[in-house]
Amino acid sequence: EAGVTQSPTHLIKTRGQQATLRCSPISGHTSVYWYQQALGLGLQFLLWYDEGEERNRGNFPPRFSGRQFPNYSSELNVNALELEDSALYLCASARDTNEKLFFGSGTQLSVL
Amino acid sequence: AQSVTQLDSHVSVSEGTPVLLRCNYSSSYSPSLFWYVQHPNKGLQLLLKYTSAATLVKGINGFEAEFKKSETSFHLTKPSAHMSDAAEYFCVVSPGYSSASKIIFGSGTRLSIRP
Numbered sequence: 192e193a194g195v196t197q198s199p200t201h202l203i204k205t206r207g208q209q210a211t212l213r214c215s216p217i218s219g220h221t222s223v224y225w226y227q228q229a230l231g232l233g234l235q236f237l238l239w240y241d242e243g244e245e246r247n248r249g250n251f252p253p254r255f256s257g258r259q260f261p262n263y264s265s266e267l268n269v270n271a272l273e274l275e276d277s278a279l280y281l282c283a284s285a286r287d288t289n290e291k292l293f294f295g296s297g298t299q300l301s302v303l
Numbered sequence: 304a305q306s307v308t309q310l311d312s313h314v315s316v317s318e319g320t321p322v323l324l325r326c327n328y329s330s331s332y333s334p335s336l337f338w339y340v341q342h343p344n345k346g347l348q349l350l351l352k353y354t355s356a357a358t359l360v361k362g363i364n365g366f367e368a369e370f371k372k373s374e375t376s377f378h379l380t381k382p383s384a385h386m387s388d389a390a391e392y393f394c395v396v397s398p399g400y401s402s403a404s405k406i407i408f409g410s411g412t413r414l415s416i417r418p
Contacts, residue, residue: 226408234347234393234408281347292406294339294347 193217195295197282203301204272212267212298216284223265224285224292225257229278237280240265269300277302305330307396309409317417322366322381324412326394329375336377337395338368341411347393353377364388389416 196215204210216223225237236249240259248255254270263284269276279299283292310325328336338350351362358370364387368379377394394409 236406283347292347292349 195282195284195293197280197295197298199298200296201299201301203303205303206272206274208272208302210269210272210276210300212269212280212282212300213264214267214282214284214295215264216282217286217293220284220286220293221263222285223259223263224283225265225267226281226283227251227278228281228297229275234281238267272302274302276300305332305334305396305407307394307407307409309392309394309412311412312410313413313415315415315417316384318386319383322379322384322388322414324379324392324394324414326377326379326409327375328377328394328396330396335397336368336370337397338362338366338377338379339393339395339408341391341393343390350379350392384414384416386416386418389414 195217198213202210214223222241224239226234227237228234237251237255238257239247243259257265257267259265267280277300279297281297282295285292307326307328314324316322333355336353339347340350341347350366351360351368353360353370359367361367366379366381368377370377379392391411391413393411395406397406
């Protein structure tokens, strides 16, 4: 069974640009979560999608947004990039909303 | 309100010696508690999970954790460290009722193994 896949593995952008990160959940999982892991910090919850709808978002500005497609894959978009957006962005999927999370390997975003 | 505190940002042990990674939590509900491991350049992997069954939880790779409600702790242990255990470990608390959007991750403990 394929795990959660994220692309790209690395992404380099400059300040003010936009970044798009992609995530494909495990087959059969309808919930997708996005987390930001900045250097030295724990994982910070960003967004939760389930059945194509945004269910909850963390304490991040509106320039962090995303969507979930009918096949349950998801995109995270970060507009007007700032230096402090440099982080590892992890996607996770789950079959049930209070069940085990399966994480992807992450996208390392570097903002120069 | 929920919170989780990993008491050590970095732990270094010699190969073959015991590992102890400490975690304290607070939760208004009966929480679920998890330990995840993150190896360099890899995604997070679930080590073990506590959900109000047995207080001693056995996980993968010889790790186990004991839920102590009186101490609000969920420390991770392993009797004998292996070089491959070097990684970042996250203690996680989730409320008993709802979604992974309420999950709180600790700040992580980096485990180093000395030969």
